[in-house]
Amino acid sequence: MRLLLIRHGQTPSNxxxxxxxxxxxxxxxxxxxxxxxxxxxxxxxxxIDALYASTLLRTQLTATPLARARGLDIVVRPGIREIEAGELEMRGDEAAITTYLTTALAWAAGDLDRRMPGGESGLAALSRFDEVVAEAAAGGAESVAMVSHGAAIRMWAAARAGRLDPLEAADQHLDNTGMVVVTGSPADGWRLERWDSRPAGPRDPAPHHEGPAGEPLGDA
Structure with a gap:
C-alpha cells in the first residue's frame, strides 16, 4: 500500500x-x-482510493476539497489525531515545545514507556496510529491519503519507516500541507519514499507560522 501522510493547513494556533x-x-x-x-x-x-482525517476539525477542513474533487468520503478516526500535549497544552514557550518534540521523537527511537507530561505514553500514541493504518490496509486500498498532524506524522514515520532515523526526523520540518509518503504494509513494514517538507499550497513566509509540531527540534 502507498500511504500519503498529509499535515493539515495552517491554523490560528500555528x-x-x-x-x-x-x-x-x-x-x-x-x-x-x-x-x-x-x-x-x-x-x-x-x-487515492481512500481518504482519512482525524477527529480534530482542522484535518477534516483540509481534507474536504480533496474529498470533493475525488468523490470520496472522509473516514474520520481518532487514532491519527495529534499527540496529546497533556500539561503542555496551549503553551508556546521554548521549554514546553522542546519537551513536547523531544518526547515524541524519543518514542520514535523506541522509548515507548516514556509519557508526555500529563499525557499519553509512546506506546499508546503509536498503537492508535497503527490501528488506523492497519484498518486502511485491510480495506484493500492501493493508495490511501491520511490528513493528520505534524508531530504525529513525524513520530509514526520515524518509528515505522525503516530507512528513516529518528534523528533525521528531528532535523526535518513539515510545513502545513507538507506530506510524507511511505510504501509497504503492516505485515512487511514500511519504506520512506518521499518527505515533502514544503506545503502543497502557499506558504506563510514568517518563521514558525507552521506551528511548533512541524518544526525541526533544533528550532525549538
Missing amino acids: LKRLLDTAEPGPGLTPLGQRQAAALPGALAEER
Missing part, C-alpha cells in the same frame, strides 16, 4: 506557535483554507 492538541481544535486561517484548496491540484497525479 500563527501563535501554541501546542493546541485538544478536541475539536481550531479551524483554518485564510491561508490554511488556500492550502487545503490547493491539495487537489498538488495531488492530481496521485492515485
Whole structure:
C-alpha cells in the first residue's frame, strides 16, 4: 500500500506557535483554507482510493476539497489525531515545545514507556496510529491519503519507516500541507519514499507560522 501522510493547513494556533492538541481544535486561517484548496491540484497525479482525517476539525477542513474533487468520503478516526500535549497544552514557550518534540521523537527511537507530561505514553500514541493504518490496509486500498498532524506524522514515520532515523526526523520540518509518503504494509513494514517538507499550497513566509509540531527540534 502507498500511504500519503498529509499535515493539515495552517491554523490560528500555528500563527501563535501554541501546542493546541485538544478536541475539536481550531479551524483554518485564510491561508490554511488556500492550502487545503490547493491539495487537489498538488495531488492530481496521485492515485487515492481512500481518504482519512482525524477527529480534530482542522484535518477534516483540509481534507474536504480533496474529498470533493475525488468523490470520496472522509473516514474520520481518532487514532491519527495529534499527540496529546497533556500539561503542555496551549503553551508556546521554548521549554514546553522542546519537551513536547523531544518526547515524541524519543518514542520514535523506541522509548515507548516514556509519557508526555500529563499525557499519553509512546506506546499508546503509536498503537492508535497503527490501528488506523492497519484498518486502511485491510480495506484493500492501493493508495490511501491520511490528513493528520505534524508531530504525529513525524513520530509514526520515524518509528515505522525503516530507512528513516529518528534523528533525521528531528532535523526535518513539515510545513502545513507538507506530506510524507511511505510504501509497504503492516505485515512487511514500511519504506520512506518521499518527505515533502514544503506545503502543497502557499506558504506563510514568517518563521514558525507552521506551528511548533512541524518544526525541526533544533528550532525549538
